[in-house]
Amino acid sequence: MDTQQSTALTRALAEIPGPLPARGVIHIVIPHADRFTIVGNHLAQHPDLSCTAVGIAVRIQSLPQGIEVGIKALAARCREGEKRIAAALRELEAFGYLRRVRDRLPSGRFITRTVFCNHPTALVHPRRPAAPQRPAAPAPHPASAPALAQVPTSAPAPAPAPAPGPASAPPPEPDMSAPPPVPPPPVLSAPPAPLFVPLVPPPTAPKPPPAPLPRPNEPTPELDRAATALLSDLRRHAPQFTLSETDIRQLAPGVAAWLERAAQPDAIRRILTTDLPHPLRHPAKLLKHRLTALLPPPLPGSHELTAPARPRIAVTPFQTCDGCDRVFRSPTPGHCRDCREHRAHRSEATRTAA
Template sequence: MDTQQNTALTRALAEIPGPLPARGVIHIAIPHTDRFTVVGNHLAQHPDLSCTAVGIAVRIQSLPQGVEVGIKALAARCREGEKRIAAALRELEACGYLRRVRDRLPSGRFITRTVFCNQPTALLRPRQTASPRRPAVAATHQAPGPAPGPAEELTAAPAPAPDPAPDPAPTPASPSPSPSPSPSPSPSPSPSPEPDMPEPPPVPPPPSFVTPLPPLFVPLVPNPTAPKPPPPPLPRPAEATPELDRAATALLSDLRRHTPEFTLSEADIRQLAPGVAAWLERAAHPDAIRRTLTTDLPHPLRRPALLLKHRLTALLPPPLPGVHDLAAPARPRVTVTPFQTCDGCDRVFRSPTPGHCRDCREHRAHRGDDTRTAAA
């Protein structure tokens, strides 16, 4: 009775038209009505992408625009680690689905924008600006246009003729030689009923279908609008002494001997000396400070002083604990009652002083009561 049977799946299989395949997967396709993402088979069945890369691509494609999709942000959303996610992003970047663009803000700060294209092969095909049939259609509409134009002009020209025609109409017999040219306007009244009909509107010139081509790949990530907090200040020693300042200045000046990229100016050394003095005050060894500041450098290194300021602030070690902080807490001493041997029965019992055990004391007390009772 406790075995659950999935009758819905059985009913869905029964509703599939046609015979079921003997092997392989059987699809039950239920159309989605909300919360779905269209993924092409070129991505789902890509021969050069791993399953992790395909899954990461589908996850990125399903996220709304503007969501952070860096390595750490994806690691917080997915169950894969940062190394697997980084490798998957490199695969997508190599196949053209992902692109990282360095952009410079108006403030001068550089940011990295991540652009994802769901169909990168479409960007390589030429864009169709206009269909070749549309100019032909416009030409066909334009070709009959000029034909009625002159006809309308010819019709409009004789149209005012009937208006002055009534003036010579009452005197056709008085001038005998003049009627010879008059028959020429006589057929003009024939088009007189045409002005009653609505004239076709003038055909506008064909529109220009030549439009500027849009760029192939436009990043649609909006600029960040939330204000960022100011950077933390450079650490300073609790007690600034000439010895600490001299040692910090010497350490910063000596960095160029070990790493030529850190050839600092005097102004930079004076600005960074309090941060190094704070490290020295916390008992940090100069070699450890030099190794922390000069290892794992970005390439190319454009602003060495700014990198040193960041590392001196973000990697500041805590002060060393004192001797009393490292000492283990004293445990409370427990007094142990020693063992004693009973003088009456040689039984072992715990007591601070030698004597008799509890049974012997009770027996001696009971015997003493009996003796006093007999004496009484």
């Protein structure tokens, strides 16, 4: 049984179109013929709902109409306890997926109905139907011309028949084959922004262009020769990297950019050949990705490694007053402010007395 299951899984993986991802989940999609439920990504990838709430929502969505979905009923169907189920129902109710509506029966008794909406955003912002396009009117058949002429209109007075002659010509008939003018479609306002934007882009979303392979600022023959030798020597350390001459010429500028930034050859070889995916289908593409995404920055200069000098703050020293021994700040020794004012008053009083 184990061998059969392994063979079936290997066969299913081989039928997946395109190269398999190096890491992450791999989807084996088998179409459902019966017993399936459609779940939107707005619920499956909701950033604010817990996994328990998402699972309870999927369970409720898969049940038929009229099935009891209370806390005790769900606890009997699920492994989660009543507290976790109650918390999950509160989350779904907060985001509009679940609503409890009180309804009055014809007998006058009130009941509570549980309503589950699989897409609450569509209820808030419903989509407007597209304006129907009017098909172009087909050209009338010549046999239907008398029927068109039977439309009641105010017919003018009949004109006298012209005398037959060579110069007489029949009057031009109106062009009934031209289609009637089609009015322009009504201008619809821009649709409102969705309340929930999925974190994972759809598979059809355009992918950004890949970053270009780095190149040295000053290419020299020595850098090119060292880069070519390093790429050619990779197969000694990892047989998967048996590169062709075309791949080596295309990848040499990227290795030269690493060497220009003072990266050691052993470090470059270790980064390029460790932690390889299995199986390695495109070694040249892997080397290009690693040379581009893991490019180290240039080494800083000696002036960039020097710490900036702190600005020097001039501090006024303490001085001791010669008159009262009080401590004060002053660049030079002498008297404090009070002693200077007292000495000034004494000098002024002496001059006044004199």
